[in-house]
Structures are given as C-alpha cells and as structure tokens.
Amino acid sequence: MxxxxxxxxxxxxxxxxxxxxxxxxxxxxxxxxxxxxxxxxxxxxxxxxxxxxxxxxxxxxxxxxxxxxxxxxxxxxxxxxxxxxxxxxxxxxxxxxxxxxxxxxxxxxxxxxxxxxxxxxxxxxxxxxxxxxxxxxxxxxxxxxxxxxxxxxxxxxxxxxxxxxxxxxxxxxxxxxxxxxxxxxxxxxxxxxxxxxxxxxxxxxxxxxxxxxxxxxxxxxxGNEHQYLVPSLAVSTSLVVWSVVCGPILGAAAWGFTELTKRARAEAPKDWRLPVLSLLNFAIIGVLAMHFPQLLGNGKGPAGLAFNGGLTMSLAAMLLVLKVVITASSLRAGAEGGLLTPGLANGALLAIVLGGAWSLFWPGTSSGAFAVVGATAFLAASMQMPITAVVLVFEFTRLSHDFLIPVLFAVGGAALSFQGCAKWVPAMQFGFGFDWSGAGKAR
Structure with a gap:
C-alpha cells in the first residue's frame, strides 16, 4: 500500500x-x-x-x-x-x-x-x-x-x-x-x-x-578526508582461506543482529514510557562507559582500533557483546539512528575474535586485515547491500584493490548465509514453541 x-x-x-x-x-x-x-x-x-x-x-x-x-x-x-x-x-x-x-x-x-x-x-x-x-x-x-x-x-x-x-x-x-x-x-x-x-x-x-x-x-x-586511517595491510593465503571459511559465520551473525534490532525497534514505545526507558538506558550506558569508553558513539572508534590492530582478542569480544546489547537496548528504548557504522564496527570486532582463533593454527595475518574483511562482510549481509558495502569500505579506508579478492569471498559467503538463515530459521521452532526469528509468538 x-x-x-x-x-x-x-x-x-x-x-x-x-x-x-x-x-x-x-x-x-x-x-x-x-x-x-x-x-x-x-x-x-x-x-x-x-x-x-x-x-x-x-x-x-x-x-x-x-x-x-x-x-x-x-x-x-x-x-x-x-x-x-x-x-x-x-x-x-x-x-x-x-x-x-x-x-x-x-x-x-x-x-x-x-x-x-x-x-x-x-x-x-x-x-x-x-x-x-x-x-x-x-x-x-x-x-x-x-x-x-x-x-x-x-x-x-x-x-x-x-x-x-x-x-x-x-x-x-x-x-x-x-x-x-x-x-x-x-x-x-x-x-x-x-x-x-x-x-x-x-x-x-x-x-x-x-x-x-x-x-x-x-x-x-x-575537507577531503577519508573516515579511517588504515596502515598498509598485506593479503595472504591465510586471509583468503579465512574469508572463505568465516564468510558464512559473519553472515549468520549479521542475520542474528538484524533480527534483534528489528524486534527492538518494533517494540519501542512512543508514549510516556519513551522518556523513562530512554533515560534509564543511556544512564546504564554511561556507567558502562566509565570502564569502556570505546562504547560511546556510532562505532567509528572501535572499528578504527580494529583496523589498526589496536584491540586484543578478549577486549574485542567484550566490546562486541556490549555494543550489540546497547545498540538493541537503545532502539528498544525509543532512540533512533542508523545501523551502518554500528554494523561495520560489529563485523570488525567479530573478525578480530575469529581471526585471533584462526591465527592460533595459521599465523601470519594481521588482525587489521581480518577486521577490514569481516567488517565489509557483516555490513554487506546485515544491510543486504553487498555491492554498496564493498564500495563504501574501500572509500572509507582507501585500501589496496588487492583486498578485493578476500573481501568478495567473505561478502559472497556472508550474503548466502544470511539468505539461508532468513529462509530456514523462521521455520524452525525450538523448545516451548519459541520462534527465534521474531516472526512468530510463543505458544
């Protein structure tokens, strides 16, 4: 209509x-x-x-x-x-x-x-x-x-x-x-x-x-500035194989993030509860920011740290969990905003974790290279815009075109995985009749 x-x-x-x-x-x-x-x-x-x-x-x-x-x-x-x-x-x-x-x-x-x-x-x-x-x-x-x-x-x-x-x-x-x-x-x-x-x-x-x-x-x-100052990164065989293997994982995670934020936004109040929930939500975020200042803002900070290799695997995992939670809680409380840069940051943080585990068995690839590829794949899947995501990340970072190979492998795998989750997960019912997609209701 x-x-x-x-x-x-x-x-x-x-x-x-x-x-x-x-x-x-x-x-x-x-x-x-x-x-x-x-x-x-x-x-x-x-x-x-x-x-x-x-x-x-x-x-x-x-x-x-x-x-x-x-x-x-x-x-x-x-x-x-x-x-x-x-x-x-x-x-x-x-x-x-x-x-x-x-x-x-x-x-x-x-x-x-x-x-x-x-x-x-x-x-x-x-x-x-x-x-x-x-x-x-x-x-x-x-x-x-x-x-x-x-x-x-x-x-x-x-x-x-x-x-x-x-x-x-x-x-x-x-x-x-x-x-x-x-x-x-x-x-x-x-x-x-x-x-x-x-x-x-x-x-x-x-x-x-x-x-x-x-x-x-x-x-x-x-000024004629680009968003992220990324050091010179090299493409390795390890990175290419990682992109093929982890692309579907990034896509599945992007689907989960999309469903979570979709439900949070749909349930946001527009009456007197909005000021109450909003005040409570952001006060809690402020308390978290006392210990994790990287949480504040649209995600550019942690994404930049990830691209520059400035995050440990454990810190990236902690920031990833907290970023997802406060993004969803802010939408649920009634705040509005985009999910482009938060999605980019989430992809970079998840890639640091996956890349860190991968490097235990196949070392030699910088964490920044994992982060750039993972951020692109997560953004492409979560916003369902594979071509736009690739173009945006290359304009954001001014990366070498050599990165197109691992990026395209990861984006392709993430897009297929996202579509697979969107098709099959809503049809699956887990204990107590709960539909994890949010499309149905508990019976």
Missing part, C-alpha cells in the same frame, strides 16, 4: 521535463552537500562541548574516542544521562505533536514522495545530537533524510512526474550519505542497489551527479 499524500495539492507538470530534472538534481546535490556538512560540523561541536576536549578537534581529524577517553568517567555518566533526556523527551514530543514521519523507503514507493519537512528536520537533528552525546546508533540516516526531504520538495515545485520524483528522493538520500562520509561512489551505488533496485540510465545519471556534487560541496567545510 502506498503512503498517502501529505497534501491534496495537485502536482504541476514541468514545461521542460529534462531541464527541470537537471535543475532539481543540481540543487539537490548542493543542498544535500550543505546539509551533510552542517550536520557533521554540528556533531563535532556538540562532542567538543559535551566532553570538553580541544576545540581543534572540531576542525581536525583527531578522534572522538580520544576525547571521550580523556574525559573523566563521571562526566561520561552525566553526558549519557543528558543524552537519555534529550532522546526521550525529544522523540516523545515529536511523536505527540509532530506530523507522522515518512521514511525514505516509504517515500520512494509513494505516489507523493514528499516527506513532512519540519518533522523530518527535527528527527534528523535529534539523531545528530544524541549520537554526538554518545548514542551507539549511526548518524548516517540524518543527512540522508535531509537530502531526501529537500529533493521531494524541489521535485514537487518543479512539477516532476511521480517516477522522476521518486528517483530524486532516493538520490537525495545518497547525496546526503556521500556528503557526510565523503563517499561519492558509495552514495550513488546505495541509491541504485538499495533504494531503487536498478542500475538503469534514468536512475544512474542523477544518482552519480547528485552524490558527486554533494561530496564536493561538503569538502569545503569538512
């Missing part, structure tokens, strides 16, 4: 459809670039104010993890408690007084692809503020929503057809992703593989153009 129109105002037809499409694509790229840049700068500024580290962190590539680690443990608890208040009260007020939210996927399938402007902007800002304060969810949905809401408004004003408007809304989302992470190709492929499901020319040209423009615009404020 398609999403109902936000208004009953009739759509005006563009006098020159091609010229209108070009204009909307250009303005969407510029707007998404500015929006992504401003959201990223806001995030860095709030992180600086909340944790009290040098103002130079706002305009440099110095890590949030280092700033959080240097902050007093008591300050982490206080900031996370404030995060719970902002998240709980913010989303409760939005649901109570704002217009109903329309997701990007809903808009792309709708006969009227527009999204409610004010509610969407507030929703995006809440995500950025809470992630800056330490929420374990991702920040990538916010710039995508800003790009999409702009594209929908521009498409309507320009009188584009429904098909063209859907394409532009999807392109706005990809442009926002490209801007905030400096991944122009990744943003375009995300549009084509995930949102539109086609690589046809009608979609490919605007997707590439908007993402390129957005990434270029954002560079004026954020």
């Amino acid at each position: 398609s999403v109902k129109s936000i208004t009953s105002e009739p759509r005006r037809r563009a006098r020159s459809p091609l010229a209108a499409m070009v204009a909307v694509a250009l303005l969407t790229g510029i707007g998404a670039g500015l929006g992504g840049m401003l959201l990223a700068l806001l995030l860095h500024a709030i992180q600086h104010l909340a944790y009290g580290y040098s103002l130079m962190h706002v305009i440099s590539s110095e890590s949030f993890l280092q700033g959080v680690t240097d902050a007093a443990p008591e300050r982490r608890v206080f900031v996370l408690t404030m995060c719970g208040l902002v998240a709980g009260l913010g989303w409760w007020l939005l649901y109570r007084f704002g217009r109903p939210l329309v997701s990007i996927r809903q808009a792309v399938k709708s006969d009227d692809p527009r999204m409610p402007v004010l509610s969407t902007i507030v929703h995006a800002l809440l995500q950025i503020v809470t992630v800056a304060l330490g929420s374990p969810l991702g920040r990538e949905v916010a710039p995508r929503e800003i790009g999409s809401v702009l594209a929908g408004w521009l498409s309507h004003r320009a009188g584009l057809s429904v098909e063209q408007s859907r394409i532009m809304v999807a392109c706005g989302a990809g442009a926002g992703l490209a801007a905030v992470y400096n991944v122009p190709l990744g943003g375009a492929v995300f549009v084509l593989e995930v949102l539109l499901g086609t690589f046809g020319w009608k979609a490919l040209v605007p997707a590439v153009a908007t993402s390129a423009v957005a990434a270029l615009i954002a560079q004026f404020g954020l």
Whole structure:
C-alpha cells in the first residue's frame, strides 16, 4: 500500500521535463552537500562541548574516542544521562505533536514522495545530537533524510512526474550519505542497489551527479578526508582461506543482529514510557562507559582500533557483546539512528575474535586485515547491500584493490548465509514453541 499524500495539492507538470530534472538534481546535490556538512560540523561541536576536549578537534581529524577517553568517567555518566533526556523527551514530543514521519523507503514507493519537512528536520537533528552525546546508533540516516526531504520538495515545485520524483528522493538520500562520509561512489551505488533496485540510465545519471556534487560541496567545510586511517595491510593465503571459511559465520551473525534490532525497534514505545526507558538506558550506558569508553558513539572508534590492530582478542569480544546489547537496548528504548557504522564496527570486532582463533593454527595475518574483511562482510549481509558495502569500505579506508579478492569471498559467503538463515530459521521452532526469528509468538 502506498503512503498517502501529505497534501491534496495537485502536482504541476514541468514545461521542460529534462531541464527541470537537471535543475532539481543540481540543487539537490548542493543542498544535500550543505546539509551533510552542517550536520557533521554540528556533531563535532556538540562532542567538543559535551566532553570538553580541544576545540581543534572540531576542525581536525583527531578522534572522538580520544576525547571521550580523556574525559573523566563521571562526566561520561552525566553526558549519557543528558543524552537519555534529550532522546526521550525529544522523540516523545515529536511523536505527540509532530506530523507522522515518512521514511525514505516509504517515500520512494509513494505516489507523493514528499516527506513532512519540519518533522523530518527535527528527527534528523535529534539523531545528530544524541549520537554526538554518545548514542551507539549511526548518524548516517540524518543527512540522508535531509537530502531526501529537500529533493521531494524541489521535485514537487518543479512539477516532476511521480517516477522522476521518486528517483530524486532516493538520490537525495545518497547525496546526503556521500556528503557526510565523503563517499561519492558509495552514495550513488546505495541509491541504485538499495533504494531503487536498478542500475538503469534514468536512475544512474542523477544518482552519480547528485552524490558527486554533494561530496564536493561538503569538502569545503569538512575537507577531503577519508573516515579511517588504515596502515598498509598485506593479503595472504591465510586471509583468503579465512574469508572463505568465516564468510558464512559473519553472515549468520549479521542475520542474528538484524533480527534483534528489528524486534527492538518494533517494540519501542512512543508514549510516556519513551522518556523513562530512554533515560534509564543511556544512564546504564554511561556507567558502562566509565570502564569502556570505546562504547560511546556510532562505532567509528572501535572499528578504527580494529583496523589498526589496536584491540586484543578478549577486549574485542567484550566490546562486541556490549555494543550489540546497547545498540538493541537503545532502539528498544525509543532512540533512533542508523545501523551502518554500528554494523561495520560489529563485523570488525567479530573478525578480530575469529581471526585471533584462526591465527592460533595459521599465523601470519594481521588482525587489521581480518577486521577490514569481516567488517565489509557483516555490513554487506546485515544491510543486504553487498555491492554498496564493498564500495563504501574501500572509500572509507582507501585500501589496496588487492583486498578485493578476500573481501568478495567473505561478502559472497556472508550474503548466502544470511539468505539461508532468513529462509530456514523462521521455520524452525525450538523448545516451548519459541520462534527465534521474531516472526512468530510463543505458544
């Protein structure tokens, strides 16, 4: 069923459809670039104010993890408690007084692809503020929503057809992703593989153009930086064989993570319980962060440590368990955010554990190499976007193309395993009639 129109105002037809499409694509790229840049700068500024580290962190590539680690443990608890208040009260007020939210996927399938402007902007800002304060969810949905809401408004004003408007809304989302992470190709492929499901020319040209423009615009404020500084890593026979063997394990784990977060999000409250659960959830995360500052934020910190070989097998295992738990609990409490960077971090941490065990029998491969391959496979399976995941990780890290061989083996195995779990596990009932997929109910 398609999403109902936000208004009953009739759509005006563009006098020159091609010229209108070009204009909307250009303005969407510029707007998404500015929006992504401003959201990223806001995030860095709030992180600086909340944790009290040098103002130079706002305009440099110095890590949030280092700033959080240097902050007093008591300050982490206080900031996370404030995060719970902002998240709980913010989303409760939005649901109570704002217009109903329309997701990007809903808009792309709708006969009227527009999204409610004010509610969407507030929703995006809440995500950025809470992630800056330490929420374990991702920040990538916010710039995508800003790009999409702009594209929908521009498409309507320009009188584009429904098909063209859907394409532009999807392109706005990809442009926002490209801007905030400096991944122009990744943003375009995300549009084509995930949102539109086609690589046809009608979609490919605007997707590439908007993402390129957005990434270029954002560079004026954020610089031409990539997300992870990864040391030189070598591909070995051991790594290739490990990728083949462990790809299916990563895929099965990704399926479990996806089902867990799906159920947590579906059961999240939107009434008075939201502020209560949110405050309790984030206060507990603050207490955990007194001992594990790596838990705070969207997962970039632990992923970076994993890529650089900065984690032991035991610490990686502990962080993996805690990251999965607090990600699910935050969604269950009613907080919102993406799962791209949390999925990337979970894959890297799991790969450290699997790679450490593998190295006991076949040593010689660095833990960072395991982490990069595992992160890509987990992300590809958990978000069901194998091509996009590969492109994103290579743009995130600027790895050598030699890594394509183990990465593709692992991604292929993970994707097949994920699909197998999705097909067979829901049909399996374990003791007491419990359906582990969450699709059924206990009898």
